[in-house]
Amino acid sequence: MARIAPLDPPYSTDVAAQLARMMPPGVEPIALFRLFARNLPMAQAMSGWGSYELSRRLSLTLREREIVIDRTCARAGCEYEWGVHISIFAGRAGLRADQVRSLTAGDADDPCWTEPRDKILIRVVDALFDSRDLDDDLWQQLGRHLDEAETLDLLLLCGWYQAISLVGRVTRLPNEPGAPTFASVDVVGPGGDDVGRDRSINGSHGQ
CATH class of the missing domain: 1.20.1290.10 (AhpD-like)
Structure with a gap:
């Protein structure tokens, strides 16, 4: 059992919007992102960098x-x-x-x-x-x-x-x-x- 439980639905409007930004369309958010959403300002701050690391903008293949x-x-x-x-x-x-x-x-x-x-x-x-x-x-x-x-x-x-x-x-x-x-x-x-x-x-x- 996780020491800090990831959020479960139903989510607040702000949390739902952030989780949607972190996942492909129509895919349920993974536990890690639901865990980060326990600290919504942190999750929002991390989102841009995390997206870069998994994007085609990264210089590595x-x-x-x-x-x-x-x-x-x-x-x-x-x-x-x-x-x-x-x-x-x-x-x-x-x-x-x-x-x-x-x-x-x-x-x-x-x-x-x-x-x-x-x-x-x-x-x-x-x-x-x-x-x-x-x-x-x-x-x-x-x-x-x-x-x-x-x-x-x-x-x-x-x-x-x-x-x-x-x-x-x-x-x-x-x-x-x-x-x-x-x-x-x-x-x-x-x-x-x-x-x-x-x-x-x-x-x-x-x-």
Whole structure:
């Protein structure tokens, strides 16, 4: 049970309007947003930045964005937010089951990662968790693959989802109904080609 219960309908007019802005048309608001709505001025202030992070204005591609978010949430131990993103975006981002598993419990040296740019994203997220910094060598590697705008987006994206993950964990936010769990990725065998073997980790929601 969540330490701070997300709001349930019926919502006040202001809350209903804010939740509608945070979700696609016709989609019920997820628990995280209903939790934020407990502090409506905060939810309103966060909305613009959160929308930017998930928009095409972000200089990273959708796939790159989801690699960063999934790895960040997994490293932060926030199964709630990790599950939301795997459910909704993993399929759209073209992440295979073995890559989802690697983002959850592996590392950038796993054989599923062949693109240098994918590898550097994972290494940067890990360094930001392990040392809260990037050493000169990793910084130089990053500069060979991302320009300055992309680098700034990467750093802020990781930091933003660390904050989201902290809220999800501290408030003990229960997983969304039907969302995957960290344990569910263990059922995927080597190779990762048969993503459909477990519908919970192939981005089947929201497609």
